[in-house]
Amino acid sequence: MPISARLIWILLLFCLSPFALGERLRLVSDDWAPYVYEQNGQPRGIDYEVTTEVLRRLGYEVQWQFMPFKRCLAMIEQGQADGIMDVFQVESRHPYLLYVPEPMSTAELILFQTKARRHEVSSLDELAGLTVGTSPGYNYSAAFNEAEFFKREAAPTHEANFGKLALGRIDLAITDRRVGLHVIRLMGLEQQIEALPLVVSRQPQYLGLARKPGREALAQAFAEELRRFKQEPAYAAIMDHYTHDPETVANAVEQQESSTAR
Known part of the structure; x- marks a missing residue:
């Protein structure tokens, strides 16, 4: 990593740390298997695991909630949730939704x-x-x-x-x-x-963040850490688990709840 990029990364982490310390993010999604979904009351999926790991490295805890997608968007717009998983970039959402610059998938x-x-x-x-x-x-x-x-x-x-x-x-x-x-x-x-x-x-599918103070720094830090994680064996293992493992394929989602937008 170039020295200038490393300095920017350190500065982002420095700016982010006061927000991240002890903060829990509420992320919402519909069932969108195999990327992110709920099975037996537990979140699962490629992008769920990747997002959880990246936010863990940044010092955040995550609370997940699954619901129809239009309701997910409404909660973001009304400030009742901090982020939404695997959204496409749509111009009409920009006033209330900040897209992490690195796509999830x-x-x-x-x-x-x-x-x-x-x-x-x-x-x-x-x-x-x-x-x-x-x-x-x-x-x-x-x-x-x-x-x-x-x-x-x-x-x-x-x-x-x-x-x-x-x-x-x-x-x-x-x-x-x-x-x-x-x-x-x-x-x-x-x-x-x-x-x-x-x-x-x-x-591309992105993690979308509600436009709140400090979220620009989080979006940039998340993107940097996500790019780093994508180069690691752990990322490849997650992809392989959800795309090739027979048991995972057979048991991944028993039913998908109402899904109304991306």
């Missing part, structure tokens, strides 16, 4: 279909006349959100969307690749549902 939003009712979709134009299952308030991409030549039909949970897809009530469903494959495994639909190659959008 990247969501790859794709379409899913049933093998019995396949559709040739290599571009959004080929969605004309189809019905796509969505989650209320999710920001998929401007082109997808604003298109008028296909129908978007929202469902309260990812399971509900894939259940409707399996029953033929919608033509396609859209969500993050990892999330979709995760839910399909949990529902036992691997033989019925498949992913399409078209990527609707790739969007």
Whole structure:
């Protein structure tokens, strides 16, 4: 690390320490497995573990709470929570939400279909006349959100969307690749549902902090420590645990609660 960068890092920690000492942050999220979710009353997931470790190193304790995503955003806007997990950058949120400059992960939003009712979709134009299952308030991409030549039909949970897809009530469903494959495994639909190659959008997912005094320093310090942690074997072990471990895949999320935005 260059000397100038090291000095900035030390200064950030110095400025941050009075805030961090004995402070507990309240972080909110919806269930977004395998990134962050609740299982048997306990938080789990790739970004949960990474965030908890980074904040531990910065001297913070964390209280986690899971709820529908629109409510998460409302709590941040009303000052009732300190941070929200895995949000996309949306201009309308900037007045009340400060994004940590280093992303936690990247969501790859794709379409899913049933093998019995396949559709040739290599571009959004080929969605004309189809019905796509969505989650209320999710920001998929401007082109997808604003298109008028296909129908978007929202469902309260990812399971509900894939259940409707399996029953033929919608033509396609859209969500993050990892999330979709995760839910399909949990529902036992691997033989019925498949992913399409078209990527609707790739969007970095961030830890968003409520705009409060001292949060700019925390955002910068968190980003620096997160970059450092991503280079360590412990980070690779977390990724491997949630993406390759059979027991984790089989037991990760028994159900996902209502999810309404990203």
